[in-house]
Amino acid sequence: MRRIFNLNSKISRMSTKTLVLIPIAVGINLIGGTLCTTLKLPLFLDMIGTIIVACLAGPWSAAMSGVLTNIFLAVVASPVYLPYAVVSFLCSLVTGYLVKWGAFRNKAGIVLTWLSCALTNTISASLVTLYVYGGASGVNSTSVLTVTLLATTKKIFISVISSSMIENMIDKGVVFIIAFLIIDKLPRHFLNQYATNLK
Template structure:
């Protein structure tokens, strides 16, 4: 006695032929390969930057960036190479819809950061406003890419020393995307707290480079804080680290708060172009938008 195979009742059973299996496997292999190279470049860039950072800590160069000598040059080249590798790795992961906004974000970083750092006595930076906004709108990869490219362009055009701080810029852009994914920009206080926490590693990343290679704070305001702390008896690294942590915590808390305000003021039709912003919208706002009929939307 033979038993017929049971069918679902939803029509004849469909079988997947060898050609379809091969097509699916081929697509999966191509997708894996397309992500393998960006991840490898990102990993390699991270290793180069961490290696340069550790080398600065271990060697503690003593020329303090009085000129573009041997020490300053290898530090700059290390961060430049790491930044280029990170940028090449993150670029394929960026949504194409955000590419048109990245030049605007870079211009905002450079103009505001240059004015605050060189013209005003404020011991802040405000040079990552555009980077954080891109991270909130499009995710960690886009934020990291914007931070890196911003510092590279700024370094080539106005201030070469900025290149050495590209690792911190990349981290802040990625941190903004991670924070947005966690819903940090749904409430103002959550955004401020996460921004302050992000300022701690950002300050720690930049302090040794600022201390050993460039002689402390690079801006008029931050340099003044380092000078005061040194006059109080702190050595260069400790003075620069204290200044960096103080400035970065306040700076990033303020920038994340500004990003929250911008997200709340942008029209929904603009936010809809960037699906990643759903992480930053309150549940009530999303439910309200989803409940509207087509006639109401139009």
């Protein structure tokens, strides 16, 4: 059990190719995340690179990409992103392990991975939003939807989790489509250098 959570062990077992891939993924995530924050879009698009890493290099490499993305977004965009690093960590592991178990080899598996990632993000992000930010982080226009639902339901938990679910179903759907299209265009000889989870 201790070995599973030994981060140093996970990092030391990563190949040089994987370690090079992580900053590239973080860069892709930052472009999407910063763009959405700047334009106040009701999306995040900050997991595209993480999904690609999950497919190529596995769950723990993806988790590192996700956490680093949140740290950098907290620096370059808004400190609000920092507590959501745990959300990225959990979503990366869920996605990475589903890919590792072969879920990305067919359309049904991709849909299952998308839904699992969206559900994980909805629950964990809602808890952060509720207990860290009191129900609204203000990082994008989703807060407007939360306030609208709150005016109708009068229940903060239902309002936050409902707006988060709507947002994540759309956001993760777009993210998975973009990530899939990028992976699909990668040369086979490049894919062969990484994990065989897509074969």
